[in-house]
Amino acid sequence: MVVKHNVKGYDEFSKKMEELEGNGSAQVHVLFSGGKDENGESWCPYCVKAEPVISDALKKAPDNSHFVHVDVGERSYWKDLNCPFRKDPNTHLIFLPTLLRWKSPQRLDGERCSNKDLVEMMFEDED
Amino acid sequence: MSLTLWNSRFSITLVRQHTTIFTSARTALTENAINSSHLSQNFLQRRHFALNLMKTNTGGDGGRAPSNSRNPTNNQRGSSQPRYTRNASMSQGAAGGGIPFEHPHCDRIAMYDYESRRNRITRGPYDYDLIVIGGGSAGLACAKEAVACGARVVCLDYVKPTPLGTKWGVGGTCVNVGCIPKKLMHQASLLGEAVHEAAAYGWNVNEKIKPDWNKLVSSVQNHIKSVNWVTRVDLRDKKVEYINGLGSFLDPHTMTIKMKSGDRKITSQTFVIAVGGRPRYPDIPGAVEYGITSDDLFSLNREPGKTLVVGAGYIGLECAGFLKGLGYEPTVMVRSIVLRGFDQQMAGLVADSMEERGIPFLYQYVPLSVEKLSSGKLLVKYEHSQSGEVRSDTFDTVLWAIGRKGLVDDLNLANAGVHTFKDKIQVDSYEATNVPNIYAVGDIIYGKPELTPVAVLAGRLLARRLYGESTQRMDYTDVATTVFTPLEYACVGLSEEDAVKEFGADEIEVFHGYYKPTEFFIPQKSVRHCYLKAVAERHGEQRVYGLHYLGPVAGEVIQGFAAALKSGLTIKTLMNTVGIHPTTAEEFTRLNITKRSGLDPTPASCCS
Ligand SMILES: Cc1cc2nc3c(=O)[nH]c(=O)nc-3n(C[C@H](O)[C@H](O)[C@H](O)COP(=O)(O)OP(=O)(O)OC[C@H]3O[C@@H](n4cnc5c(N)ncnc54)[C@H](O)[C@@H]3O)c2cc1C
Numbered sequence: 110m111v112v113k114h115n116v117k118g119y120d121e122f123s124k125k126m127e128e129l130e131g132n133g134s135a136q137v138h139v140l141f142s143g144g145k146d147e148n149g150e151s152w153c154p155y156c157v158k159a160e161p162v163i164s165d166a167l168k169k170a171p172d173n174s175h176f177v178h179v180d181v182g183e184r185s186y187w188k189d190l191n192c193p194f195r196k197d198p199n200t201h202l203i204f205l206p207t208l209l210r211w212k213s214p215q216r217l218d219g220e221r222c223s224n225k226d227l228v229e230m231m232f233e234d235e236d
Numbered sequence: 237m238s239l240t241l242w243n244s245r246f247s248i249t250l251v252r253q254h255t256t257i258f259t260s261a262r263t264a265l266t267e268n269a270i271n272s273s274h275l276s277q278n279f280l281q282r283r284h285f286a287l288n289l290m291k292t293n294t295g296g297d298g299g300r301a302p303s304n305s306r307n308p309t310n311n312q313r314g315s316s317q318p319r320y321t322r323n324a325s326m327s328q329g330a331a332g333g334g335i336p337f338e339h340p341h342c343d344r345i346a347m348y349d350y351e352s353r354r355n356r357i358t359r360g361p362y363d364y365d366l367i368v369i370g371g372g373s374a375g376l377a378c379a380k381e382a383v384a385c386g387a388r389v390v391c392l393d394y395v396k397p398t399p400l401g402t403k404w405g406v407g408g409t410c411v412n413v414g415c416i417p418k419k420l421m422h423q424a425s426l427l428g429e430a431v432h433e434a435a436a437y438g439w440n441v442n443e444k445i446k447p448d449w450n451k452l453v454s455s456v457q458n459h460i461k462s463v464n465w466v467t468r469v470d471l472r473d474k475k476v477e478y479i480n481g482l483g484s485f486l487d488p489h490t491m492t493i494k495m496k497s498g499d500r501k502i503t504s505q506t507f508v509i510a511v512g513g514r515p516r517y518p519d520i521p522g523a524v525e526y527g528i529t530s531d532d533l534f535s536l537n538r539e540p541g542k543t544l545v546v547g548a549g550y551i552g553l554e555c556a557g558f559l560k561g562l563g564y565e566p567t568v569m570v571r572s573i574v575l576r577g578f579d580q581q582m583a584g585l586v587a588d589s590m591e592e593r594g595i596p597f598l599y600q601y602v603p604l605s606v607e608k609l610s611s612g613k614l615l616v617k618y619e620h621s622q623s624g625e626v627r628s629d630t631f632d633t634v635l636w637a638i639g640r641k642g643l644v645d646d647l648n649l650a651n652a653g654v655h656t657f658k659d660k661i662q663v664d665s666y667e668a669t670n671v672p673n674i675y676a677v678g679d680i681i682y683g684k685p686e687l688t689p690v691a692v693l694a695g696r697l698l699a700r701r702l703y704g705e706s707t708q709r710m711d712y713t714d715v716a717t718t719v720f721t722p723l724e725y726a727c728v729g730l731s732e733e734d735a736v737k738e739f740g741a742d743e744i745e746v747f748h749g750y751y752k753p754t755e756f757f758i759p760q761k762s763v764r765h766c767y768l769k770a771v772a773e774r775h776g777e778q779r780v781y782g783l784h785y786l787g788p789v790a791g792e793v794i795q796g797f798a799a800a801l802k803s804g805l806t807i808k809t810l811m812n813t814v815g816i817h818p819t820t821a822e823e824f825t826r827l828n829i830t831k832r833s834g835l836d837p838t839p840a841s842c843c844s
Contacts, residue, residue, distance in 0.1 A: 217469065230469070236464070
């Protein structure tokens, strides 16, 4: 089974990645999406669209791999060009949502995160 | 007919001889002209002599060797084949006859509006409408376009590891072991140069900058891996089926594919062969065991160190150039000439500019053997091709850059009946082979520029003709290109010698000049080889046949001029174009000295 993690904000995210990297070489997929308000509604429509597709496709990810869902935060925080998620050389986020394999070339963003075919390819890709 | 042919060949030889006289006289002239502005009497005499000879030889019909395909008034002289129709007419038979296509400068209509064969999307007895063999520049472009036109397509790609074990992902040569890593390493080398110059511009830079080869390689390889990923995503997104397997023909409609998971047989109505090529190794002891090629260099897990680059084509020169810029010690071994196929005056200047930067050239030498010494160094023995003198030296790396071989061997083309020619495949102007349902495109075809944008466009146009409404054929003429040596060289159109060969030296005017890039002054960079020229028609409209530029950012400079040249650029237009100041590209608008005048082509002042 894929091990799922949910984190909120940049600090929690960095701590989680450090912890997972310490654990060894298991594959880690990370989904970055816009935060939700108290009603559970997100300001990021593509993130909303992507979530069910991704959680469904997660079945295809290798056993014992990790999946980290990162709530990036509020819209205004994300829109700031100095937002640490944008600046971090390991994330270099430009679009939300972004689905990536940690420290690997595999990355999907925007509308492609809700394309079942592509998301499954991401989780199955062996290179 | 055969007599005419013989005749014309005869006169071509003669004209070549004249042009040799011309070129050598002219080269001597340019060298001297810098000091004296007078035409040498000797040169005038020889020119007169050559002209007379040419007149006597152009009397007969077949003697119109340098026939002017670009000058419409000459076109009714149909008996000799001008350069640009030769290929088309050779292929007419296969294409089923029709009008020959002329050079696009004067006959675009014939080229683009001629009825071509179209393949119906059959859904017939075959698994696929189209199998594309090779997932490089040409194959991917062709496969994607065919799918966009509604065809059922599968694209195969398989990379055999190099003798050293290097392998790579989908995308072909350009992305993995060609244009992309090459340009990135060239950029790394230019940046090193820029850091040194920065000091003169007032930056406080630590003098001891040094490159980290492993860091560079991993940055370059990471970029390539993300391009591989994006390619796979793109294929999936566009619903192009992709198989990582090696294809070979069983018959003209059947192919077996060797995959990790075993073999598979598939059938198709149509095939496009886009298998590209790989570097050659010389047939000498130690070549394969100890030498590497460009296929290995961009991912080499150790510093190259002192490197012998064997071969002076563009790949050899570019590799030597960036290795030098990164602080290693390359030596270039040249068997015969530098940059074969390019304008030889420019080629000479490129080589000189590299020698000026401290890259030694061993002219007229061929390697004999490579041995590994107990120290780990490589001992290379090499021989002077004229005198037979044998020398040897030790190196850390030996890089073969002696040419590329088409990947025809694994295809079992005999099973499909496709003919090969010098490990390439000959095609007509529709990229059709001798077998009606099999086409070839990209580096694998014989006698066309081996460049990514050529492969991409030809692949796309082929798919549109096969499955779309298009009749447009690929125009392989006047393709611009750049050699990314430390001082870059870019050109479009004819070289000076080809223009002379085609039209005769008396019909060609060459405008040329040395120039001084503004930004070279402060760091006192050498301007010795910053040179450009326009090869043009001497009389009439003064059409520009070729543009040549040696200097910074050459590709960026020439790309726009390539569009101008294809649109029929004349010297008058060039001279009436207002430059952008201060740039180096503007030097093209300032050309006014002809080689023929013998005037000094060096600039009088820096910034008039
Ligand atoms: C060092 C270097 C630098 C270059 N720099 C430039 C440059 O700056 N600009 C430029 O325009 N061009 C450059 N080129 C040339 C450019 O890379 C080629 O022109 C281009 O890649 C040709 O594309 P192609 O599709 O014909 O072949 P390729 O890109 O070589 O693709 C062919 C693919 O088919 C695969 N294949 C072969 N046989 C089979 C088979 N039987 N079954 C399945 N798959 C098979 C091959 O492994 C390969 O992946 C450079 C080349 C080199 C080597």
